[in-house]
Amino acid sequence: MKHLVALCALLIPPVLAEAGEPIATGDLGLVVERASGSVLIIDRSDHGAVGRVEGLGDLSHASLTYSPDERFAYVFGRDGGLSKVDMLQQEAVARTVQAGNSIGGAISDDGKLVAVSNYEPGGVKVFDADTLNLVADIPAAGKTIGLVDIPGRRFVWTVWDTGEVFLGDFSGEAPVITALGNAGANPFDAVVTDDAHTYLVGLFGEKGVTAFDLWAEKPGPRKFLTDYGKTGEDMPVYKMPHLQGWAFTEGQYALPAVGRHELLWVDRESLKQVAATPVHGQPVFVIAQPASPFVWVNFATPLNDTVQVVDSRSHEVVATLTPGKAILHMEFAPRGAEVWISSRDDNKVLIYDTRRREKVAEIDAQAPSGIFFTARAHQPGL
Amino acid sequence: MKHLVALCALLIPPVLAEAGEPIATGDLGLVVERASGSVLIIDRSDHGAVGRVEGLGDLSHASLTYSPDERFAYVFGRDGGLSKVDMLQQEAVARTVQAGNSIGGAISDDGKLVAVSNYEPGGVKVFDADTLNLVADIPAAGKTIGLVDIPGRRFVWTVWDTGEVFLGDFSGEAPVITALGNAGANPFDAVVTDDAHTYLVGLFGEKGVTAFDLWAEKPGPRKFLTDYGKTGEDMPVYKMPHLQGWAFTEGQYALPAVGRHELLWVDRESLKQVAATPVHGQPVFVIAQPASPFVWVNFATPLNDTVQVVDSRSHEVVATLTPGKAILHMEFAPRGAEVWISSRDDNKVLIYDTRRREKVAEIDAQAPSGIFFTARAHQPGL
Numbered sequence: 001m002k003h004l005v006a007l008c009a010l011l012i013p014p015v016l017a018e019a020g021e022p023i024a025t026g027d028l029g030l031v032v033e034r035a036s037g038s039v040l041i042i043d044r045s046d047h048g049a050v051g052r053v054e055g056l057g058d059l060s061h062a063s064l065t066y067s068p069d070e071r072f073a074y075v076f077g078r079d080g081g082l083s084k085v086d087m088l089q090q091e092a093v094a095r096t097v098q099a100g101n102s103i104g105g106a107i108s109d110d111g112k113l114v115a116v117s118n119y120e121p122g123g124v125k126v127f128d129a130d131t132l133n134l135v136a137d138i139p140a141a142g143k144t145i146g147l148v149d150i151p152g153r154r155f156v157w158t159v160w161d162t163g164e165v166f167l168g169d170f171s172g173e174a175p176v177i178t179a180l181g182n183a184g185a186n187p188f189d190a191v192v193t194d195d196a197h198t199y200l201v202g203l204f205g206e207k208g209v210t211a212f213d214l215w216a217e218k219p220g221p222r223k224f225l226t227d228y229g230k231t232g233e234d235m236p237v238y239k240m241p242h243l244q245g246w247a248f249t250e251g252q253y254a255l256p257a258v259g260r261h262e263l264l265w266v267d268r269e270s271l272k273q274v275a276a277t278p279v280h281g282q283p284v285f286v287i288a289q290p291a292s293p294f295v296w297v298n299f300a301t302p303l304n305d306t307v308q309v310v311d312s313r314s315h316e317v318v319a320t321l322t323p324g325k326a327i328l329h330m331e332f333a334p335r336g337a338e339v340w341i342s343s344r345d346d347n348k349v350l351i352y353d354t355r356r357r358e359k360v361a362e363i364d365a366q367a368p369s370g371i372f373f374t375a376r377a378h379q380p381g382l
Numbered sequence: 383m384k385h386l387v388a389l390c391a392l393l394i395p396p397v398l399a400e401a402g403e404p405i406a407t408g409d410l411g412l413v414v415e416r417a418s419g420s421v422l423i424i425d426r427s428d429h430g431a432v433g434r435v436e437g438l439g440d441l442s443h444a445s446l447t448y449s450p451d452e453r454f455a456y457v458f459g460r461d462g463g464l465s466k467v468d469m470l471q472q473e474a475v476a477r478t479v480q481a482g483n484s485i486g487g488a489i490s491d492d493g494k495l496v497a498v499s500n501y502e503p504g505g506v507k508v509f510d511a512d513t514l515n516l517v518a519d520i521p522a523a524g525k526t527i528g529l530v531d532i533p534g535r536r537f538v539w540t541v542w543d544t545g546e547v548f549l550g551d552f553s554g555e556a557p558v559i560t561a562l563g564n565a566g567a568n569p570f571d572a573v574v575t576d577d578a579h580t581y582l583v584g585l586f587g588e589k590g591v592t593a594f595d596l597w598a599e600k601p602g603p604r605k606f607l608t609d610y611g612k613t614g615e616d617m618p619v620y621k622m623p624h625l626q627g628w629a630f631t632e633g634q635y636a637l638p639a640v641g642r643h644e645l646l647w648v649d650r651e652s653l654k655q656v657a658a659t660p661v662h663g664q665p666v667f668v669i670a671q672p673a674s675p676f677v678w679v680n681f682a683t684p685l686n687d688t689v690q691v692v693d694s695r696s697h698e699v700v701a702t703l704t705p706g707k708a709i710l711h712m713e714f715a716p717r718g719a720e721v722w723i724s725s726r727d728d729n730k731v732l733i734y735d736t737r738r739r740e741k742v743a744e745i746d747a748q749a750p751s752g753i754f755f756t757a758r759a760h761q762p763g764l
Contacts, residue, residue, distance in 0.1 A: 022470040025406040026452025026759050045451055045493065068715075069427055070408025070452070088404040109673070109717040111427065151673045151718045152737040171737070195631070196673035196718075215675050215695070249577070251633065251651070269633070291491070291533045291578035291762035293597050313597070333450075334760035335491040336533045336578075355534040355553070377408050378716035378757040380673035 025070040028087050029331070029373040031342065031349055032062045032075075033366040039064075039075065040349075040365050041087055042340075044333060044373060047351055047361040051090040057081035057097070063104045063370060066377035067129065068111035073372070074129070076105040082116055084132055087374075094132040098125050106149040109380065113170055115155045117147035124157055126170060136175045138168060146190025146201060146243070148381050150214055156180070156199050158187045165190075165201065165212060165221070181221045183210040188258075189243040192381040198268075202243050204258065211271060224271035228257060228264060241284050241300075249288045250312040254295050256283035263297065265315055275315040280306045285329060289354055290336035294318070298327045307341065309357065319357055323350050328368070334375035342368035407452040410469050411713070411755040413724065413731055414444045414457075415748040421446075421457065422731075422747050423469055424722075426715060426755060429733055429743040433472040439463035439479070445486045445752060448759035449511065450493035455754070456511070458487040464498055466514055469756075476514040480507050488531040491762065495552055497537045499529035506539055508552060518557045520550060528572025528583060528625070530763050532596055538562070538581050540569045547572075547583065547594060547603070563603045565592040570640075571625040574763040580650075584625050586640065593653060606653035610639060610646060623666050631670045632694040636677050638665035645679065647697055657697040662688045667711060671736055672718035676700070680709045689723065691739065701739055705732050713753035724750035 027044040033052075037059050041051040056062075058079035065074050072093075075083040080099035083092045100120035107114050113135060115126045122143045126136040142161025149155055153171040158164070165180040183190075185205025192199050192214070199212040199219075208226040212219045241256035248254075252274065253266045263283055265275040281303030288295050289309075297308045304326050309319040324343030331340045338360070341350045344367050351361040376382040409426040415434075419441050423433040438444075440461035447456050454475075457465040462481035465474045482502035489496050495517060497508045504525045508518040524543025531537055535553040540546070547562040565572075567587025574581050574596070581594040581601075590608040594601045623638035630636075634656065635648045645665060647657040663685030670677050671691075679690045686708050691701040706725030713722045720742070723732045726749050733743040758764040 022453075023404065024449075024451040024453030024470060025408050026448075026756060027450045066408075067406075068409045068717075069406040071404075071406030088406060109715075109719040149717075153719075194673075197675070291576075293579070333491075335450075335531075335762045337491040337535075374408060375760040378760055380717045 023088060025087060025374055027374070028070070029340075029371060030064060030073055030075075030085070030087070031365050031368045032059050032064070032370040032372075034060050034062065034344070034369040035367040037077075038366065039073070039085060040363075040368070041090060042349070042363065042371075044338075044340075047363065049363050049365070051087075053085050053090055053092055055092065056083045056085075056095075059369075061103075064372055065105060065107045065114070065382065066372070066374050067107070068377055070374035070377045072129075074105060074107060074114045076102055076116060078102065080118065080120070082114070082127065082132060096127070096132050098127070098134070103143070103145055104147060106147050106155055108149055108153045108155070108170065109151045110153060113153060115147055115149075115168075117144035117157055119143040122159065122161070124155070124168065126155075126168075126175070136168075136170065138166075138175065138177060140164075140166075145187060146199075148190070148192040148199065150192060150196045151380065156190075156192065156212075156214070158183055158190050158201055160186060160188070163187055163205075165199070167214075167219070180212055180219050183212075183221055184208060184223065189241075191243040193248055194379065194381060196380050200243065200253070202241075202255075202258070209255065209266075222271065225255070225264065225266060225273060228273065241282070241286075249295060250293060252312060254286045254288070254310070254312065256286050256297075258282075263295075263310060263315075265312075277310055277315045277317065279308055279310070279317065280320065287330055287332065288312075289339065290332055290334060292336055292354070294354075296330055296339060298330060301326070304328070321352075321357065323352070323359070324348060329370045331371035331373055334373065340371050340373075342371055344368060405470060407469060407756055409756070410452070411722075411753060412446060412455055412457075412467070412469070413747050413750045414441050414446070414752040414754075416441050416444065416726070416751040417749040419459075420748065421455070421467060422745075422750070423472060424731070424745065424753075426720075426722075429745065431745050431747070433469075435467050435472060435474055437474065438465045438467075438477075441751075443485075446754050447487060447489045447496070447764065448754070448756050449489070450759055452756035452759045454511075456487060456489060456496045458484055458498060460484065462500065462502070464496070464509065464514060478509070478514050480509070480516070485525070485527055486529055488529050488537055490531055490535045490537070490552065491533045492535060495535060497529055497531075497539075497550075499526035499539055501525040504541065504543070506537070506550065508537075508550075508557070518550075518552065520548075520557065520559060522546075522548075527569060528581075530572070530574040530581065532574060532578045533762065538572075538574065538594075538596070540565055540572050540583055542568060542570070545569055547581070549596075549601070562594055562601050565594075565603055566590060566605065571623075573625040575630055576761065576763060578762050582625065582635070584623075584637075584640070591637065591648075604653065607637070607646065607648060607655060610655065623664070623668075631677060632675060634694060636668045636670070636692070636694065638668050638679075645677075645692060645697075647694075659692050659697045659699065661690055661692070661699065662702065669712055669714065670694075671721065672714055672716060674718055674736070676736075678712055678721060680712060683708070686710070703734075703739065705734070705741070706730060710751045711753050713755055716755065716757035722753050722755075724753055726750060
C-alpha cells in the first residue's frame with residue numbers, strides 16, 4: 001500500500017505549481033481520501049487530478065466548505081481538526097485541532113466566519129475564516145449536528161441529546177443565540193433548503209422529520225412523516241443517511257427512509273407524503289441532478305455497489321448502474337452535464353455523462369469518499 | 383470626460399498582473415461600461431476594481447457568459463462582436479465580429495460551445511468556446527431572441543418575426559434542430575427556469591406569456607396571463623423589460639408587466655395569476671435575492687433612480703431605495719449577502735448589504751450597465 005501511495009504521488013503532474021501560468025479556480029474540486037488523511041485536488045475540465053495535500057488528520061468522516069473566491073477549503077475532520085487548504089499553492093495554510101471529535105461545519109454567507117459542530121465536547125465553535133483564530137465558543141447540552149449557514153452571518157444547529165434547535169447570529173459585536181424549539185427525539189442530521197427557507201431535521205429516536213420555517217418571525221417546529229414505516233418492520237440501519245443529500249425537486253423533498261429500502265416523496269408545501277419508491281437498498285445520499293427531473297441514489301453496505309436514478313415526476317427508478325465497489329458519494333457538475341462518483345474499494349473516482357449515463361473517464365484516488373467541487377462556494381447552505 | 387477616463391485607468395491597481403501571487407477567480411466579476419466599449423474587472427471580496435479590458439466594440443446593449451473555470455468571459459456586443467476576455471491576464475484573447483447586430487448568447491452545459499442569437503441577419507451561430515471558430519450556422523426566418531442553454535449541449539431560441547421556438551441539439555456530429563411550436567405574436571424575450579424545466583416566452587404583439595415544458599417528450603406551447611392589462615390603458619413602453627431578471631420564488635414567477643407600473647405573480651404549477659403588486663414605475667429587472675423571500679426591482683426611464691424590494695409572500699413593497707441616477711442593473715452575491723447596483727449617470731457601482739439594505743461601499747465605473755459575477759458559470763440558463 002505504501003508503494004502504491006508513493007506511486008500515485010509521482011503520477012500526479014504538478015500542474016498548478018508551474019511558474020507563470022495562472023490557474024482559475026471555478027472548475028477545481030477536492031476528493032477526501034479517507035484512509036490517508038489527504039485530499040486530492042481535481043480539475044473538472046481536464047478530468048484529472050492536479051495535486052494532493054496531506055497531513056489533515058483523521059478524515060474517516062470528513063466534509064468541507066469553500067471560501068467565496070473558491071481558493072481555500074475548510075476541511076472538517078472526525079478528530080476535531082479544522083484545516084484550511086490553499087488549492088492554488090497546494091498546501092494546508094492553517095490548521096487547528098479544535099475539539100476531540102467533530103461532525104461538520106459551515107461558512108458564513110459573507111465568507112468571514114467558519115463554524116464547526118462538535119461531539120466531544122458538544123457545542124459550536126466559530127473561527128475567523130482568514131486566520132482560524134477562535135471568535136466564539138457556544139456550549140451545548142450535548143452533541144451538535146446539522147450545522148448550516150443562513151444569510152446575515154447566521155448559523156442554525158441542533159443538539160442530538162436534547163432535540164433543541166438554535167439560531168446563532170454573529171453579525172454584531174457579540175453572538176446572539178436564540179432557541180427555536182424542540183425538533184424531537186435524537187435528531188441525527190439536518191439540512192436547509194437551497195432558498196434558506198426551511199430547516200429540516202431528521203429524527204432517529206422517533207419516527208418523522210421536523211421542519212422549521214426560517215423566514216417566519218418566530219420559527220417553530222412542524223413535524224411530518226410521523227407515520228412512515230409504522231406498518232413494516234424496520235431493518236438494522238447499516239449507515240445513517242446523510243441529509244445534505246436531500247433532493248429538492250418538482251416541489252417535493254426526496255428523502256431517504258431510515259433503515260428501509262425506500263425513498264419517500266413529500267410535498268414541499270403541505271409536508272404530506274405523496275409517494276414512496278422501492279429502491280435497491282438503504283439510501284445514503286439522494287441528490288438531485290441539476291437542471292433535470294432526476295435524483296441519484298447510493299446505498300448502505302453491503303449493497304453499496306449500485307447507484308439508481310429516479311424520476312421525480314413518476315417516482316420510478318429509470319436506471320440502475322453498478323459503477324464499482326463501495327460507492328460512497330456523488331457530486332454533479334454544477335450545470336448537470338456530469339456526475340463524479342467515488343468508488344472507495346476500487347481506489348477510483350468515476351466520471352459519468354448524465355445524459356447517456358455512461359462512464360467517460362476515471363481518476364485514481366486513495367479510498368475516496370466525499371467529492372466537493374468549488375461551485376459549492378456559491379450555494380447557500382453548502 | 384477623456385481626462386476622467388484616463389484618470390480612472392490610472393487609479394486601478396494592476397493587482398492581477400503582479401507576478402508570483404496566484405489569484406482565484408470565484409469572486410471576480412465584470413461590469414459592462416456601455417459607452418466606452420470596455421469591461422471593468424471587479425473583485426467581490428475586496429469591494430474593488432482590479433483591471434479593465436478595452437476595445438470590445440459597441441457595448442450599448444451587451445451581455446456575457448462565463449467559462450466553467452470562471453476564467454474567461456464571452457462578451458456579446460450589440461454590433462455583432464463576440465469577444466473572449468481572459469480575466470487573469472486582463473485581455474481579450476479572441477474576438478470575432480460574427481453578425482451585423484446581435485442580442486445575446488449562451489454557453490453549453492459542458493462549456494465547449496458558445497451560441498449567439500442575431501438580429502442582422504437572423505439566426506443562431508455556434509462557436510468553439512476555445513478558439514471562437516464557427517462550428518454551426520443555423521438560419522432563421524427573422525431575428526432570434528431568448529437564446530438559452532439547456533443540458534446535453536443543447537440550446538433553445540425563439541424567432542421574433544414568426545413566433546417559432548426551436549431546440550438545437552449540438553451533442554452529435556451534426557446539429558439536430560427541432561421546432562417546438564409557436565409562442566405567439568412578436569416574442570420580445572424568453573428565459574429558462576433554473577431547473578431547465580420551463581422555457582417562458584414574453585409576447586409583445588399580443589397579451590400573454592407562453593410556457594414550454596422542456597422535460598416533456600414533445601414540448602409544446604401553453605399560453606397564460608392572456609388577460610392581463612385588458613381592463614387598464616397601456617402606457618408607452620419606455621424600456622422593454624428583461625426576462626432574464628424574472629424571479630422564481632415561493633412557487634411563483636414574478637414578472638414585469640410590460641408598459642405598466644406593476645409586478646405580476648403567477649403560480650408556477652397552475653400558471654394562474656395570484657397577485658399583482660403596484661410599483662414605482664415600469665419594471666425592467668425583477669431579480670430574486672438568493673436565500674430570501676425578496677425580489678428587487680428597477681425601473682425604466684424616467685423613473686430609474688429607484689429600486690424597490692417586494693416580499694414574495696405578501697406581494698407587498700417592503701422597501702423603496704433611491705441609490706443613484708439611472709439604475710440599470712443589479713447583481714447579487716451568490717449567497718445573497720450583498721447586491722451590486724450600477725448607477726450609470728453617477729459613474730458608480732454601489733454595493734448594498736441586503737440585510738440592512740444600506741450602502742457599504744462604491745466603485746468608480748464608466749457609465750456602468752450590466753454586472754456579472756463569475757458565479758453565473760455554475761448556473762444553468764445563465
